[in-house]
Amino acid sequence: MSWARGALVAVALLVPPSFASASALPVDPADWTPRARLLLAQSCVGEAGFRSATTGECAAIGWVYAKRVRQMRRAGRSITYARMVRLYSQPIRLRRHLWIVSLREDLEQPRGWPRRWPDWDEHFREQWQAVLDEVDRFARGEIEDPCPRANHFGAVTDRPSPRLVRTGCAVRTRNLFYRLR
Numbered sequence: 001m002s003w004a005r006g007a008l009v010a011v012a013l014l015v016p017p018s019f020a021s022a023s024a025l026p027v028d029p030a031d032w033t034p035r036a037r038l039l040l041a042q043s044c045v046g047e048a049g050f051r052s053a054t055t056g057e058c059a060a061i062g063w064v065y066a067k068r069v070r071q072m073r074r075a076g077r078s079i080t081y082a083r084m085v086r087l088y089s090q091p092i093r094l095r096r097h098l099w100i101v102s103l104r105e106d107l108e109q110p111r112g113w114p115r116r117w118p119d120w121d122e123h124f125r126e127q128w129q130a131v132l133d134e135v136d137r138f139a140r141g142e143i144e145d146p147c148p149r150a151n152h153f154g155a156v157t158d159r160p161s162p163r164l165v166r167t168g169c170a171v172r173t174r175n176l177f178y179r180l181r
Contacts, residue, residue: 046091
């Protein structure tokens with residue numbers, strides 16, 4: 001075995017499979033911008049709450065967006081990951097709660113924080129940091145897809161299309177996850 005080939009084998013054994021190539025990552029590295037990161041984190045909070053990082057639902061949501069981007073690209077449509085999040089996530093798209101779309105990477109209290117809620121610094125700053133950390137782990141490919149058959153999700157109050165079939169997830173979720181029939 002040549003020296004170069006031996007080095008390649010050694011690297012392959014040392015690097016976890018999820019880091020072996022860009023294609024193993026859930027999101028195309030060209031799509032993973034600071035804006036995409038922030039939008040996914042905001043969407044996770046808006047769709048599933050601050051605890052979505054500790055339950056695994058944030059990663060499930062991120063994976064659904066990634067699968068939808070790949071599906072659209074295979075169909076010949078050009079879309080970025082950030083645009084998918086903006087189009088798909090109702091809390092982001094409708095901007096009903098200013099505080100959700102005002103969550104920031106610097107961990108400062110978002111604009112429009114509800115006065116009736118507990119103090120941001122005391123109760124929510126650390127949870128927001130946990131969501132950002134979970135989003136980073138997701139983007140690095142460190143979290144397996146907890147709902148591998150799902151390519152849609154929605155709130156329990158949504159009325160899904162008859163073409164959608166509920167699918168199981170390896171984590172408890174507030175939302176329902178679906179696959180197309």
